[in-house]
Amino acid sequence: MSHKPLILVTNDDGITAPGIRALVEAVAPLGEVVVVAPDSPQSAMGHAVTISKPLRLDKIRSAIYGKLQAYQCSGTPADCVKLAVSKVLHRKPDLLVSGINHGSNSSINILYSGTMSAAMEGGIEGIQSVGFSLLDFSYDADFTYAKKVARIVSKNILAGGLAPGTLLNVNIPRGPEAEIKGIKVCRQARAKWEEEFDERKDPNGRTYYWLTGKFVNYDKGEDTDEWALKQNFVSVVPVHFDLTAHESIANLNQWNWE
């Protein structure tokens, strides 16, 4: 019997993405690693789960994961976590790591992010969970420093533990390491996407739209993830999934409910 921690690795960019392979390398020395990830990219899937289609779960037999247990799933990142616990691990892992995402999941992006949805699902299921994202969309991104961060954070979680009902959202600036100033614990910045739609005509003359836009930070605070990342710090935001605006309850009790 091994007493090594059991570590579940997942992501939203799909099982063949360089980011998840970097994450596997980062956490492999810390425990027994099992990979269950989507069979295709699932970016911007939010916390979707698949209820109207059956799910497939297939063991990976190619060489990319060497001797590790690895599975691809036809569903969303949240589906992967649910299936992994029920049908692969048959118990809760000691740690769930999601990513390393190709691109930022700071601030409000946590709600749209498949990477963070997997970590959130882990948290909801009572698993210590963390999502990692590198601020570099490129397929050939350099994950060297991000791997180091992933290992430091994972070690801390395995050693000390997160408060019940919380998980971590970790965003990592592009390297090189020498230019990164360190790791900062932050709050989520008040920021949003200013949507623009690119309007086009198809060959039949019918209109269609591509979602596009720019990310705008309205938060002047120097304790936010956006501020930290702009200063070249790694941002670590503790996250919970009680969405109650507790401070509004008293006010709402004054409304006329008749």
Place this chain on the structure above:
Amino acid sequence: MSHKPLILVTNDDGITAPGIRALVEAVAPLGEVVVVAPDSPQSAMGHAVTISKPLRLDKIRSAIYGKLQAYQCSGTPADCVKLAVSKVLHRKPDLLVSGINHGSNSSINILYSGTMSAAMEGGIEGIQSVGFSLLDFSYDADFTYAKKVARIVSKNILAGGLAPGTLLNVNIPRGPEAEIKGIKVCRQARAKWEEEFDERKDPNGRTYYWLTGKFVNYDKGEDTDEWALKQNFVSVVPVHFDLTAHESIANLNQWNWE
């Protein structure tokens, strides 16, 4: 020029669902109503947005919405809100109402819910927003009392306003009205889905899974949405989208980040 409030109506069950038609009837006396809703059911889509496919937006020319402006969109509920603001209304509406969902969106279901994702997207965009759900999955559900609740809540929002950065999650027990005890402002209960997967073989002998499970409330509090609904009250939960677990920041600052 009309000074009537502009009200955007959307949902996740799709533009032909009885629930959204009930909601239109509920809010029509309060302002100028525009409907922009998915062209097909989008339940359990969480806060997904469509970035890898183009979106379609088509004016409804059938009689089901009479003289109202109504559009169907090929995307998710969050896409509908973004497209409505950018391409239909050309300004922020004074109120966004989402639903009435066929089925509960209480407690943790807010994260999985397309109905609440539309309301959340409205909130993020600075629109006063609310999602309504009736605890009845049936297509033939009786929306009489739910419509009354939707009108009371919408009137309150238009009159008094929600605190910035908040929205409402309203769940309504099955009637009849005589058995419903009133409206309670609540916090989100600590509850979760205990997943089970229904494992089957396809005609080729390959395994597939249906996601299923049961909802379990771990929260003994009498100030939660689950408690209120069980007692036959309507639950109103004020919701925000700052997911920071602020109380964990001090503890994380003690970790060894080297």
